[in-house]
Amino acid sequence: MKLLITGGAGFIGSAVVRQAIARGHQVVNLDALTYAACLENVASVADHPGYVFEQADIRDRAALDRIFAAHAPDAVMHLAAESHVDRSIDGPGDFIETNITGTFNMLEAARGFWTRAGRPAGFRFHHISTDEVFGSLPADPLVKFTETTPYDPRSPYSASKAASDHLVRAWAETYGLPVVLTNCSNNYGPFHFPEKLIPVVILNALAGKPLPIYGDGSNIRDWLYVEDHADALLTVIEKGELGRSYNIGGENERSNLELVKTLCAILDEKRPKESGSYADQITFVTDRPGHDARYAIDPSRIREELGWRPSVTVEEGLARTVQWYLDNEAWWRPLQDRAGVGQRLGTKA
Structure with missing residues (x-):
């Protein structure tokens, strides 16, 4: 299968x-x-005969039409998006343009290509989204997001992703475009850009800096190892039912404070400090606006219909992740000089 993957130089x-x-x-x-x-993220496949890179912006419709015509993909996996909640608070415009208008352009370019090709039965448009579109859950561990949970986005980021989900479903209903959708929980693992919680904690710990935790650290997330997520996405594109949505979760709920303490314990073992624990660097900071209390996914549908479930526990995945950052300073060190990295964002509200 020839896959057109948008956002293929990003983390997921x-x-x-x-x-x-x-x-x-x-x-x-x-x-x-x-x-x-970061193109270094795909350096291991850059010379593979089955791999092609196209630098283009999904807001550029002419470029999208050219790429579809030149490569004639069998399927689209649409991951390109602005995804950092804190950045969406400070600058929501980029999120509207990329996540909503960009997805519209992708849908129209895909529809045009599919129509000109005679509407091949095997074509599909896979839209990759987030569990944040569903809003915030109560503390009750029995309550989780399902594919029928009503949308209730709380940030500019999640609202823009909710809008893109609605566009994809509308293009399926109105134009018959063959689509599948997935909504995932928080990802982590190798090549995670160093502005998100887990890499921030690892790199700040190594640098002897404070480990910032929003509020009291009680916010809960379901953590999904990125390689497990990639496996699930490919399973959906290969076997998913058209028009269906699938929630993808790691079945690994942890509070932010629990998560950070686990990372500190792993670092204490792998690269011990001269004295004390990395947990001594934990610092509680003012919470961000609209911080959702809990996300948790019920992955029953993808497990029962497609036979997929996560293979990595959060403890195993975090240990792998810490080791990867310890071994790959040449990857993350230059990224720390990029705009906004290392700064507190999301305070303008």
Whole structure:
């Protein structure tokens, strides 16, 4: 299968690119190479005969039409998005333009290509989204997001992703475009851009800096190892039912404070300090506006219908992740000089 993967130089997209090549698919990687993208993420497949890179912005419809015509993909996996909640608070415009208008352009370019090709039965448009579109859950561990949970986005980021989900469903209903959708929980793992919680904690710990935790650290997330997520996404594109949505979760709920303490314990073991624990660097900071209390996914549908479930526990995944950052300073060190990295964002509200 020839896959057109948008955002394939980003964190999750690059994991999908690497796994797709390993599974024998051909890949056209479309990425604008904005601040969070990094071609080193896909360096391991860059010379593979089944891999092609196209630098283009999904807001550029003419470029999208050219790429579809030149490569004639069998399927689209649309991951390109602005995704950092704190940045969406400070600058929501980029999120509206990329996540909503960009998705509209992708849908129209895909529809035009599919129509001109005679509406091939095997074509599909896979839209990758987030559990944040569902809003915030109560503390009750029995209550989780399902595919029928009403949308209730609380940040400019999640609102823009909710809008893009609605567009995809509308294009399926109105134009018959063959689509599948997925909504995932929080990802972590190798190549995670160093502005998100887990890499911030690892890198700040190593640098002897404070480990910032919003509020009292009680916010709960379901943590999904990025390689597991990539495996799930490829399973959906290969076997998912058209028009269906699938929630993808790691079945690993942890509060932010628990997560940070686990990271500190791993670092204490792998690279001990001269004295004390990395947990001594934990600092509680003012919470961000609209911080959702809890996310948790019920992955029953993808497990029962497609036979997928996560393979990595959060303890195993965090240990792998810490080791990867310890071994790959040459990757993360230059990224710390990019705009906004290392600064407190999301305070303008």
